[in-house]
Amino acid sequence: MRRLAAVLALLALAPRAGAAADDAAGRRPGAEMVRLPAGTYRPLYGRPGDAPTAVAAFRLDRDAATRGEFLAFVRERPEWRRGAVRPLFADRRGYLADWAGDLDAGDATDRRRPVTGVSWFAAKAYCAWRGKRLPTVHEWEYAAAASATRRDAGREPWFVQDLLTRYTTRPRPLPALPAGAGNLYGVRGLHGLAWEWTADFNSVLVSDDSRGVGARDHDLFCASAAVGATDPGNYPAFLRYALRAGLTGRAAVETLGVRCAA
Amino acid sequence: MRRPTLAALTLALAALASAPACDGAARPDPAAETAPAGERYSLYDLPSTWRDQDGAALRLASLAGRPRVVAMVYTNCHATCPLIVADLKRVEASLPAARRDAVGFVLVSLDPERDTPGRLAEWAARTQLEPARWTLLNGDADAVREVAAALGVRYQPEADAEGGGELAHTNVITVLDADGAPVHQQVGLGAAAAGTVDAVRRLLR
Numbered sequence: 001m002r003r004l005a006a007v008l009a010l011l012a013l014a015p016r017a018g019a020a021a022d023d024a025a026g027r028r029p030g031a032e033m034v035r036l037p038a039g040t041y042r043p044l045y046g047r048p049g050d051a052p053t054a055v056a057a058f059r060l061d062r063d064a065a066t067r068g069e070f071l072a073f074v075r076e077r078p079e080w081r082r083g084a085v086r087p088l089f090a091d092r093r094g095y096l097a098d099w100a101g102d103l104d105a106g107d108a109t110d111r112r113r114p115v116t117g118v119s120w121f122a123a124k125a126y127c128a129w130r131g132k133r134l135p136t137v138h139e140w141e142y143a144a145a146a147s148a149t150r151r152d153a154g155r156e157p158w159f160v161q162d163l164l165t166r167y168t169t170r171p172r173p174l175p176a177l178p179a180g181a182g183n184l185y186g187v188r189g190l191h192g193l194a195w196e197w198t199a200d201f202n203s204v205l206v207s208d209d210s211r212g213v214g215a216r217d218h219d220l221f222c223a224s225a226a227v228g229a230t231d232p233g234n235y236p237a238f239l240r241y242a243l244r245a246g247l248t249g250r251a252a253v254e255t256l257g258v259r260c261a262a
Numbered sequence: 263m264r265r266p267t268l269a270a271l272t273l274a275l276a277a278l279a280s281a282p283a284c285d286g287a288a289r290p291d292p293a294a295e296t297a298p299a300g301e302r303y304s305l306y307d308l309p310s311t312w313r314d315q316d317g318a319a320l321r322l323a324s325l326a327g328r329p330r331v332v333a334m335v336y337t338n339c340h341a342t343c344p345l346i347v348a349d350l351k352r353v354e355a356s357l358p359a360a361r362r363d364a365v366g367f368v369l370v371s372l373d374p375e376r377d378t379p380g381r382l383a384e385w386a387a388r389t390q391l392e393p394a395r396w397t398l399l400n401g402d403a404d405a406v407r408e409v410a411a412a413l414g415v416r417y418q419p420e421a422d423a424e425g426g427g428e429l430a431h432t433n434v435i436t437v438l439d440a441d442g443a444p445v446h447q448q449v450g451l452g453a454a455a456a457g458t459v460d461a462v463r464r465l466l467r
Contacts, residue, residue, distance in 0.1 A: 092301060202407070202410055
């Protein structure tokens with residue numbers, strides 16, 4: 001087990017020969033996933049005094065999915081092409097809206113940019129097609145809490161400030177991948193590129209009162225699991241949760257992409 | 263959209279500000295009733311399979327043919343689910359007796375582990391839900407998550423031990439036309455049910 005972990009870690013660190021080039025299917029070669037060890041983290045929403053949330057070991061794509069990779073998916077699964085997708089599964093006003101056509105994801109550089117304008121249903125189907133799945137909110141936030149040197153940097157003022165800066169200065173168009181420095185786990189571009197879907201994006205009930213959990217929250221949600229923010233200072237996390245709270249499964253937003261887990 | 267990030271965040275923050283209330287009277291929300299904007303879509307395109315309270319396997323598409331009023335609940339719920347069902351029953355009672363069978367009511371369980379078809383049947387009998395009109399559905403966790411994602415229902419699947427196994431969830435009642443397309447949605451309970459009644463009546467006209 002230990003040896004396997006070491007091999008995986010080495011694979012994760014190995015330089016990706018030809019990483020910049022798409023293969024014929026639009027898939028990028030190389031070690032695409034990194035392994036994140038089991039651990040705990042403190043979600044933004046919880047009750048004061050809650051034990052940290054445990055996250056089991058999992059693997060996460062090192063980079064967000066690219067347009068080229070998504071193009072390979074829709075080539076094989078025509079029902080997910082822009083002109084064919086069922087409106088239940090994607091709001092066609094936003095779905096792959098920056099593509100020139102059903103099978104035209106742009107030039108070679110464009111095809112290496114993160115794919116955006118994908119709905120949750122499409123993101124979920126894409127990951128399943130890759131033999132993967134969407135990360136849970138806990139997994140995504142756990143990965144995203146790491147700085148380049150610390151597992152849980154979410155309480156570090158400089159880290160929080162850095163994220164705010166990234167969120168407000170995202171390049172447009174998004175750069176070709178790989179882009180962005182890796183965090184402690186080697187995961188790149190979690191904060192500086194697009195927002196990303198999670199499997200249970202609709203699991204979080206956000207209270208409009210972050211001052212604490214009390215009777216008022218019970219009125220709002222009528223369940224004891226209603227939660228308040230444990231760290232009102234973590235504004236970047238508020239933004240992520242607020243975005244999730246505004247989505248439904250068919251929403252296709254120009255700034256929202258996908259990264260798969262396993 | 264020139265500035266989609268800002269637009270998306272504004273939308274998201276607006277959603278924050280209008281967190282759904284369990285009690286429509288205590289927390290009136292002008293945005294509590296919405297007609298879905300944009301193109302029509304059908305909930306019945308979901309490919310998942312379900313079991314109803316009789317244990318019969320079905321796909322959602324088999325619900326097509328008459329308007330349906332849909333909500334997500336679980337039988338172990340003591341807080342708001344009885345209120346959701348009470349709202350649905352108000353809708354049912356508001357219809358002329360001769361037209362009641364023209365409408366179906368669908369309750370999708372948020373707690374598929376415990377809400378087996380047998381349990382759903384027992385609960386439906388205890389809650390006096392007329393079997394000809396009410397369909398209670400048990401599906402796997404992924405199927406439930408998909409319905410919630412499609413209808414805009416938010417819930418935490420992990421029951422909270424301290425709260426006696428209650429799940430947190432938002433209270434959303436959706437009116438589907440005969441094709442499964444949402445035509446009206448009620449967020450919150452009580453007073454907002456009037457809009458749901460109107461939407462169903464319009465479909466019956």
